[in-house]
Amino acid sequence: ERHGLRNLVQTILAQTDIPRLRLSSLEPWDLDEAFFALWDNPRLCRHLHLPLQSGSDTVLRRMARRTTRAQFAALVEAARRAIPGLGLTTDIIVGFPGETEAEFADSLAFVEQMAFSHMHIFRYSPRPGTVAAAMPNQVPPEVAQERSRRMHELAARHERAFRRSLLGQELPVLWETAQETPGGYLWSGLTDNYVRAAAFSARNRHNQITPALLTTLLPDAVAARIPGEPLPRPALYLQPEALNLER
Incomplete structure (x- = not known):
């Protein structure tokens, strides 16, 4: 799968004259360090959207996400090393069933470490028929709302810092x-x-x-x-x- 995506991007670059190509919503487990060599071509936008969903390993396991904090951080480090000035955006869910205050604190700390340039933040809401909707320890809406507020504050600070870093360029x-x-x-x-x-x-x-x-x-x-x-x-x-x- 990894080679398939890389080959697809290489084919698009080789067979079209599209001046700007942006890749979005790529799952972390579909990428490896070699993938970022594609950015030697300046037609690829220096932007990646890598959905994290949570910065807590235990929450990620409950979500059945096929990545860990350490794996995600290593991928981000490789991407930033290969693509100077990279804009890194993500999705985060707060209030997933069973999310404790300690797990949310872990998620907040990891997001602080990653310093995303923009974040889409969602409060979990149950969908009938899904596995998560039947999980125990559903997070009260008022708790999820407060966690969303705190995550949005952190996101706004990092987004502004990223924009400030580009001034003069x-x-x-x-x-x-x-x-x-x-x-x-x-x-x-x-x-x-x-x-x-x-x-x-x-x-x-x-x-x-x-x-x-x-x-x-x-x-x-x-x-x-x-x-x-x-x-x-x-x-x-x-x-x-x-x-x-x-x-």
């Missing part, structure tokens, strides 16, 4: 949506390592990839400047309708 951005402004457009797009960027342009940049200098942190994005374009009024960046923040 010129990165390729695929421009997706725009708001018309006096004299041009305020464009919203994604860097190759999955950071939302906003930049002014007097021209239509839709579906174009351009270099952009990341200059300033915004609440949920980074202000950028496309070479050769004028700087906009700073207030433009603070209009939430100008940015498509869905990921």
